Amino acid sequence: MTAADAAPVLELSGFRAGYSAAEPVVEGVDLALRRGSLTALVGPNGAGKSTLLKGMLGLTPVADAGRVRFFGTTLDAARGRVAYLPQRSEIDWSFPLRALDVACMGLYSRIGLFRRPGRDARLRAERALDLVGLAASARTPIDELSGGQRQRLLVARALAQDADLLLLDEPFANVDERSERTIAEVLQQLRAQGTTILAVHHDLATVRAYFDDAVVFHRRVIAHGPAGRTLSESTVARVFGLSSAAGEARA
Amino acid sequence: MDATEGISRANTVVALTGCALFGAVAGVVGTFVLARRRALLADVAAHASLPGVCLAFLAGEALGLGGRTPWLLLAGGSLSALLATWCVPHLSRLRGVGPDGALAVSLSFFFGLGAVLLSSIQSHESGAQGGLNHLLFGSAAATTRADLLMLAVLALVVLAVVAMLFKELAAIAFDEMHARVLGLPVRRLDLVLLALLVASVVAGMQVAGIVLVVAMIVAPAATARLLPGSLTTVIALAASIGAGCAVCGVLLSLRYESLPTGSAMTLCAGALFMLTTLVLAGRRWRGATPSTPADAAGRAGA
Amino acid sequence: MREFLLLDVPMLVAALMALLACGTLGNWLVLRKESMTGDAIAHAVLPGLVAGFLVAGRHSLVAMFTGAACAGVAAILLAGWIRRTARLEAGAALGIVFTTFFALGVALLETQGARQIDLDPNCVLFGALETLFYVPPEAGSWIAGVPRPLWTLAAAAAASVTLSLLASKELTALAFDAEHARATGIVPRWLEPALLFTVSMVVVASFEAVGSLLVVALLACPSLIAAPHATRIGPRFAISLGAGAAITVVGHFLAAYAPRALGAHAALNAAGMIALLLAAAVPLSFALRAALNRRQA
Numbered sequence: 001m002t003a004a005d006a007a008p009v010l011e012l013s014g015f016r017a018g019y020s021a022a023e024p025v026v027e028g029v030d031l032a033l034r035r036g037s038l039t040a041l042v043g044p045n046g047a048g049k050s051t052l053l054k055g056m057l058g059l060t061p062v063a064d065a066g067r068v069r070f071f072g073t074t075l076d077a078a079r080g081r082v083a084y085l086p087q088r089s090e091i092d093w094s095f096p097l098r099a100l101d102v103a104c105m106g107l108y109s110r111i112g113l114f115r116r117p118g119r120d121a122r123l124r125a126e127r128a129l130d131l132v133g134l135a136a137s138a139r140t141p142i143d144e145l146s147g148g149q150r151q152r153l154l155v156a157r158a159l160a161q162d163a164d165l166l167l168l169d170e171p172f173a174n175v176d177e178r179s180e181r182t183i184a185e186v187l188q189q190l191r192a193q194g195t196t197i198l199a200v201h202h203d204l205a206t207v208r209a210y211f212d213d214a215v216v217f218h219r220r221v222i223a224h225g226p227a228g229r230t231l232s233e234s235t236v237a238r239v240f241g242l243s244s245a246a247g248e249a250r251a
Numbered sequence: 252m253d254a255t256e257g258i259s260r261a262n263t264v265v266a267l268t269g270c271a272l273f274g275a276v277a278g279v280v281g282t283f284v285l286a287r288r289r290a291l292l293a294d295v296a297a298h299a300s301l302p303g304v305c306l307a308f309l310a311g312e313a314l315g316l317g318g319r320t321p322w323l324l325l326a327g328g329s330l331s332a333l334l335a336t337w338c339v340p341h342l343s344r345l346r347g348v349g350p351d352g353a354l355a356v357s358l359s360f361f362f363g364l365g366a367v368l369l370s371s372i373q374s375h376e377s378g379a380q381g382g383l384n385h386l387l388f389g390s391a392a393a394t395t396r397a398d399l400l401m402l403a404v405l406a407l408v409v410l411a412v413v414a415m416l417f418k419e420l421a422a423i424a425f426d427e428m429h430a431r432v433l434g435l436p437v438r439r440l441d442l443v444l445l446a447l448l449v450a451s452v453v454a455g456m457q458v459a460g461i462v463l464v465v466a467m468i469v470a471p472a473a474t475a476r477l478l479p480g481s482l483t484t485v486i487a488l489a490a491s492i493g494a495g496c497a498v499c500g501v502l503l504s505l506r507y508e509s510l511p512t513g514s515a516m517t518l519c520a521g522a523l524f525m526l527t528t529l530v531l532a533g534r535r536w537r538g539a540t541p542s543t544p545a546d547a548a549g550r551a552g553a
Numbered sequence: 554m555r556e557f558l559l560l561d562v563p564m565l566v567a568a569l570m571a572l573l574a575c576g577t578l579g580n581w582l583v584l585r586k587e588s589m590t591g592d593a594i595a596h597a598v599l600p601g602l603v604a605g606f607l608v609a610g611r612h613s614l615v616a617m618f619t620g621a622a623c624a625g626v627a628a629i630l631l632a633g634w635i636r637r638t639a640r641l642e643a644g645a646a647l648g649i650v651f652t653t654f655f656a657l658g659v660a661l662l663e664t665q666g667a668r669q670i671d672l673d674p675n676c677v678l679f680g681a682l683e684t685l686f687y688v689p690p691e692a693g694s695w696i697a698g699v700p701r702p703l704w705t706l707a708a709a710a711a712a713s714v715t716l717s718l719l720a721s722k723e724l725t726a727l728a729f730d731a732e733h734a735r736a737t738g739i740v741p742r743w744l745e746p747a748l749l750f751t752v753s754m755v756v757v758a759s760f761e762a763v764g765s766l767l768v769v770a771l772l773a774c775p776s777l778i779a780a781p782h783a784t785r786i787g788p789r790f791a792i793s794l795g796a797g798a799a800i801t802v803v804g805h806f807l808a809a810y811a812p813r814a815l816g817a818h819a820a821l822n823a824a825g826m827i828a829l830l831l832a833a834a835v836p837l838s839f840a841l842r843a844a845l846n847r848r849q850a
Binding site: 285291293347354359374384463466521522 | 664767821822830
C-alpha cells in the first residue's frame with residue numbers, strides 16, 4: 001500500500017454540529033475513512049447522522065468544525081471529488097427535465113460556468129444511468145418515473161460526478177427490492193474501483209450484506225470497524241438502549 | 252367630497268372609535284391568520300375585493316341606489332374576496348403550480364379584473380366614483396357615518412364569532428394535528444377563519460384601503476406575538492396594538508391631509524413592530540428572556 | 554393607421570418587452586417556487602424609486618435605479634433579519650416589510666407632490682401604458698420620439714435574456730435541487746444574489762410602464778401556462794414567452810378597442826386586462842393538457 005492509499009480520504013476530529021451552538025446535535029466526532037472503504041453509518045432516529053453529513057458539507061450550521069479534511073485538504077479545494085446524495089430532497093418531480101438532464105447535473109462543475117454540456121458529458125451521463133439500470137429511461141420526463149427509479153436517478157447523478165468520495169444519506173430509502181439490489185451492486189463495483197463510500201443506512205439486517213465496515217453513531221461515534229464485528233449484539237443493544245434511556249430522561 | 256365634509260358627517264370621536272374597532276378586530280383575526288400562516292392569502296383576499304366592489308358599485312348605480320351604498324360595496328367586496336380565496340387551494344393542486352403560484356394567479360386575475368372595472372367606472376365621470384379611489388389606500392376623512400356603522404356592525408359580528416368559537420379556533424391555530432385527533436372539524440373551522448379574515452379586510456376597506464389593510468392584520472398581531480404571554484394575552488395585546496395604530500393612523504392622516512390613512516396606519520404598525528423586534532433582540536442578546544409564542548413557533552420549525 | 558403607429562405600437566412594444574424581461578426571469582422564480590417574490594420586490598422598491606426621483610428629478614434613471622436598488626436590498630435584508638429575530642414565518646415577514654415600505658412609498662408620493670414627479674399611486678399599481686405614445690420629433694432621427702421607458706424596458710429584456718441563456722444550466726440545477734447544487738459546488742455563490750438582483754432591476758424597469766400588478770402577472774403566469782405542456786427547460790421558456798406574447802397582444806387590443814365596439818368612449822386599463830387574461834390562461838392551459846391527454850389515450 002502506498003502512502004497515498006494509506007492517507008485517510010475523510011478525516012474528522014473534534015467536529016460538532018447542530019442547529020445552534022448551545023445545543024449541538026453532533027458532539028466531538030473523530031472519524032477517519034481509508035480509501036476504498038465501503039462504510040455504513042448506522043444509529044437510531046435522531047442520532048444526528050444526517051446532520052453529520054450535512055455539517056461536513058457545510059449545509060448546516062456547524063458549532064465547531066474542529067478539523068475536517070477531505071483528501072488531506074479543505075472541502076472547497078476538494079469539491080469536485082466529493083459527491084452527495086441527500087436524504088429527503090425538496091425536489092419537485094414535476095420539474096421539466098428528463099432523466100438524462102438530471103444525471104448530467106453531476107457533471108456541471110466539470111463542464112464549467114456558462115458552457116453547455118457537450119457530447120462527452122452526455123455519454124458520461126448515459127453511462128451513469130446505465131450503471132443504475134435506467135439507460136432505457138434516459139429520455140423519459142422525471143415526472144413519469146417511479147419512486148424507485150427516481151432514487152436510482154439521484155444515485156446516477158452522484159455517480160456521473162465520477163467522484164472519489166461518495167456521501168450518501170439513506171440511498172436505499174423508499175426503493176423497491178430490485179432498485180435496492182441494483183444500487184447495492186453499483187456500490188460494490190465502485191468500491192472495487194477505489195471509490196470511498198460512506199452511507200447512512202437504516203436497515204440493520206442488510207448492513208453486513210451491503211457494506212464492509214460500519215460506524216455505529218449516536219451523536220458521536222460509538223464504534224467503528226468491520227461490519228460483522230462492530231454490529232455485535234451488545235453494541236446494538238447498547239446504542240438502541242441508550243437512545244430509549246435518553247428519551248425517557250428527556251420526557 | 253373634501254376633508255371637512257367627511258369629518259363633519261361623522262364627527263371625529265365617532266370616526267376614531269370606528270377605526271379603533273377595526274384595528275382591534277384586525278389584530279384579533281390577525282393572530283389566527285399568522286398562526287395558520289395565511290398572511291399572503293390575506294393580502295390576495297384584500298386585493299381581490301376590488302372587482303366585487305366595482306361590480307357592486309355598478310349594480311348600485313343601475314338599481315338607482317347610488318353607487319356608494321356601504322352594505323352593497325361590502326357585500327360585493329366580500330364575495331369576490333371569498334371567490335379568490337376559494338380558487339387558491341384548487342389552483343395549487345395543479346401540477347407545478349403550488350401555493351405560491353396559486354396566490355400569484357389568483358391575485359393577478361382578481362386584481363386585474365378590478366383594475367379593468369375601475370378604469371371603466373372612472374371614465375364615466377360620475378360624482379360618486381371618486382369614493383372608489385379612496386378604497387385603494389384608505390381615507391378616514393372620506394368615511395361617512397353609514398360606512399362607520401357598517402364597519403362597527405361587521406366588527407362586532409367578527410368579535411362575537413371569535414368569542415363563541417374561541418377554543419376551537421385556538422386549537423386549530425396552534426396545533427392542527429392535535430385538533431384533528433380531538434375530532435374537531437378542521438376544514439370547516441378554516442372556512443370560518445377565512446370568512447372572518449374577509450370580513451375584517453372588507454371592514455377596513457374604507458379606512459385602510461385594500462392595498463394596505465393586510466398590514467393592519469399582520470403587523471399588530473406579529474408585534475403581540477413577540478411578547479410573552481398566553482394566547483388570551485396575545486390576542487388582547489394584538490387588539491390593543493391594532494386599535495392604537497389605527498387611531499394614530501387616522502389622527503396623522505387627518506392632520507396631514509394628503510397622507511392616505513392606510514399609509515399612516517401601516518407606517519405606525521410597521522414601525523412599532525420593528526421597534527419591538529429591535530428592543531427584544533437587544534434584550535435577548537444580552538441575556539435570556541422568557542419564552543414567547545414566537546419562540547415556540549420557531550422551535551416548531553416556523 | 555397613424556393612430557395605430559403612434560399609440561398602439563409603443564404600448565404593444567412596451568408590453569411585449571416587459572413580457573420578455575419579466576417572463577424570462579419569471580420562469581426561474583416559478584421553478585424555485587417563488588412566484589410571489591415579484592410582488593414583494595415591486596412593493597419594496599417604491600420608496601427608493603420615489604426618493605430617487607425626488608432627489609434628482611423624474612427623468613434621472615440613475616437616481617431611480619439606485620434608489621430602488623437600495624430600497625430593495627434594505628427590504629430583503631430586513632425581512633431576513635425579522636425572520637430570524639422575530640421567528641416569524643416567511644410570508645408574514647415579507648408581508649410586514651413590504652407593505653411598510655410600500656406605505657412609505659405611497660406616503661412620499663402623496664405628500665411630496667405627485668405632480669412634481671409625475672407619478673401617482675394608481676399608476677404605480679396599474680401602470681401607465683396608455684401614456685406611452687410616440688411623439689414624432691421636430692428634427693433629427695425618429696429615435697428621439699420613442700418614449701424613454703421603452704429603452705429601459707429594452708435594456709431589462711436584454712439583461713434578462715442574457716443571464717438566462719448564459720447561466721441556464723446553473724440556474725436549472727439551483728432551481729431543481731438547491732441543496733445538492735450548493736453541496737457539490739455546481740453553482741457559484743454569487744449566482745443566487747445575481748438572479749435576485751437582476752429580477753429587482755427588471756421589476757424596477759418594468760414598474761414605470763406596466764405597474765406592479767402586471768409585473769407580478771408577467772413574472773408568474775407565462776411560466777405557469779407553459780408548465781403542463783413542457784417536459785424540458787427549452788420548451789418551457791419557448792411556450793411561456795410565445796403564449797404570453799399572444800395573450801399580451803390580445804389583451805392590449807381588447808382593452809383599447811372593445812369599449813369602443815360597445816359604444817363606450819375611453820379605453821380600459823391595459824395592464825389589468827393583460828394580467829387577468831394571463832391569469833385566466835393558467836387553469837385553461839391545464840384543462841387543455843388534460844383534454845389532449847384524454848384524446849391520446
